[in-house]
Amino acid sequence: MRVPYLLLDIDGVLIPFPDDTGTGPASHAHHDVVPSHRAPDDPVTIWLNSAHGPLLMDVIRTGLVTPIWCTSWRQDAATLIGPLLGLPPFPHVDLPRPQITTSHPNGYLWKRDHVDAWLGDAPAAWIDDDFTSLDHEWAAERAARGSATLLIQPDPHVGLRAEHLVEVPAWVERLPGQPTLGSATSSGFSAA
Numbered sequence: 630m631r632v633p634y635l636l637l638d639i640d641g642v643l644i645p646f647p648d649d650t651g652t653g654p655a656s657h658a659h660h661d662v663v664p665s666h667r668a669p670d671d672p673v674t675i676w677l678n679s680a681h682g683p684l685l686m687d688v689i690r691t692g693l694v695t696p697i698w699c700t701s702w703r704q705d706a707a708t709l710i711g712p713l714l715g716l717p718p719f720p721h722v723d724l725p726r727p728q729i730t731t732s733h734p735n736g737y738l739w740k741r742d743h744v745d746a747w748l749g750d751a752p753a754a755w756i757d758d759d760f761t762s763l764d765h766e767w768a769a770e771r772a773a774r775g776s777a778t779l780l781i782q783p784d785p786h787v788g789l790r791a792e793h794l795v796e797v798p799a800w801v802e803r804l805p806g807q808p809t810l811g812s813a814t815s816s817g818f819s820a821a
């Protein structure tokens with residue numbers, strides 16, 4: 630069986646939604662970053678939990694999943710966000726920029742059709758805060774067709790928790806034909 634992808638969202642996952650004071654949880658440190666579509670003198674303030682880098686690396690180093698950014702930060706995920714968490718550059722799903730006013734224009738996550746095409750029949754664990762019941766149905770149907778699919782949905786006001794990442798290798802190890810943690814080869818990733 631192929632090594633499953635680990636699709637990773639950022640907003641609502643690594644960057645929780647702002648609280649009533651317009652800022653993130655106390656566990657998250659503030660950073661000013663300049664996304665590639667903005668002028669150099671027009672940064673945006675984000676907040677990240679430095680513990681997330683080592684937690685993600687613990688999963689990636691097992692070699693049980695291949696990490697892929699799946700976020701409206703697109704290529705900025707690898708160049709701006711990942712380095713702040715000490716993560717090596719991962720590829721990203723090249724999502725389009727649809728003119729939409731809701732993240733569920735058809736009742737399900739706007740990214741899903743692009744992810745579905747990008748994945749083909751590859752197995753995947755997907756961490757995103759914004760799935761609807763239709764996305765969970767899609768995942769179940771996909772899994773029933775033989776493409777193992779796990780959706781993990783953090784609370785966007787809290788973001789990613791260690792428990793979410795524990796789920797990922799445990800899920801991979803339950804897949805038929807999958808190597809166990811002890812026999813998996815190194816993914817070649819190293820901490821920055």
Ligand SMILES: [Mg+2]
Nearest residue numbers: 638640641758
């Ligand atoms: Mg999100």
